[in-house]
Amino acid sequence: MLSWIRLSFVSLLFCALLALPLQAxxxxxxxxxxxxxxxxEPPAPGATPEELENRGDELRSDKDFxxxxxxxxxxxxxxxxxxxxxxxxxxxxxxxxxxxxxxKSFEHAIKAxxxxxxxxxxxxxxxxxxxxxxxxxxxYQKAISLRDDAASYFSxxxxxxxxxxxxxxxxxxxxxxxxxxxxxFERTSRGGVLAQLPSPEDRAQYDYVLAKLYAKSGAPERxxxxxxxxxxxxxxxxxxxxxxxxxxTLRKDPxxxxxxxxxxxxxxx
Numbered sequence: 001m002l003s004w005i006r007l008s009f010v011s012l013l014f015c016a017l018l019a020l021p022l023q024a025x026x027x028x029x030x031x032x033x034x035x036x037x038x039x040x041e042p043p044a045p046g047a048t049p050e051e052l053e054n055r056g057d058e059l060r061s062d063k064d065f066x067x068x069x070x071x072x073x074x075x076x077x078x079x080x081x082x083x084x085x086x087x088x089x090x091x092x093x094x095x096x097x098x099x100x101x102x103x104k105s106f107e108h109a110i111k112a113x114x115x116x117x118x119x120x121x122x123x124x125x126x127x128x129x130x131x132x133x134x135x136x137x138x139x140y141q142k143a144i145s146l147r148d149d150a151a152s153y154f155s156x157x158x159x160x161x162x163x164x165x166x167x168x169x170x171x172x173x174x175x176x177x178x179x180x181x182x183x184x185f186e187r188t189s190r191g192g193v194l195a196q197l198p199s200p201e202d203r204a205q206y207d208y209v210l211a212k213l214y215a216k217s218g219a220p221e222r223x224x225x226x227x228x229x230x231x232x233x234x235x236x237x238x239x240x241x242x243x244x245x246x247x248x249t250l251r252k253d254p255x256x257x258x259x260x261x262x263x264x265x266x267x268x269x
Contacts, residue, residue: 052071103126133161186222201233216246
């Protein structure tokens with residue numbers, strides 16, 4: 001169970017915050033890696049801030065986070081209040097699991113630019129990781145107030161509401177995220193779910209919520225997929241599928257009747 005939770009959070013950081021390509025890792029084969037090392041040449045003294053930042057972006061993309069931070073800090077020497085660069089430093093620190101440092105960097109970014117939506121979102125991820133769901137939600141709400149077209153902001157807020165077991169609000173946030181990006185959950189589900197789900201009951205609830213959202217949006221295959229997962233995880237209120245309005249169209253699909261007739265058994269945790 002502990003390894004499953006760790007994998008879920010790692011997936012959250014990679015998918016919701018960075019939108020970078022995922023590298024799958026087995027939940028049964030966790031491994032402590034060596035400390036990060038410098039691998040790139042140090043920043044050239046005569047490089048322009050733009051060149052330094054571009055090189056930092058390249059290193060971050062290659063997951064050379066320590067070297068990327070060196071280049072971003074070289075940029076900061078000429079622009080000490082650059083909110084975007086502070087945010088990028090925080091992302092690198094977050095990926096190295098230096099959560100305290102990352103939090104400070106995101107806070108610096110916000111101090112430098114009170115309208116930096118990504119920094120509020122990323123600070124929310126730090127609070128979410130610490131199970132400070134109310135603080136996370138406040139930061140996500142601030143990010144959304146500055147930019148209301150980012151699906152990840154709404155998805156992250158849904159995860160925080162899920163952590164508080166406020167499933168209706170979680171569903172509303174997830175619904176908005178799906179409206180903005182219909183594939184947001186499909187991209188992240190390959191590496192793990194977005195929410196921290198410590199129990200089989202919560203995982204089942206999460207999958208049932210996604211099944212409802214996909215049914216409502218007219219994606220029957222995806223709805224049936226998550227409905228089956230909810231059944232496998234022992235969702236106790238599965239009979240609601242016959243009365244929830246979101247499933248009204250799906251109930252006419254022969255595959256729905258076949259799934260419900262299969263009496264899918266809950267899988268052992």
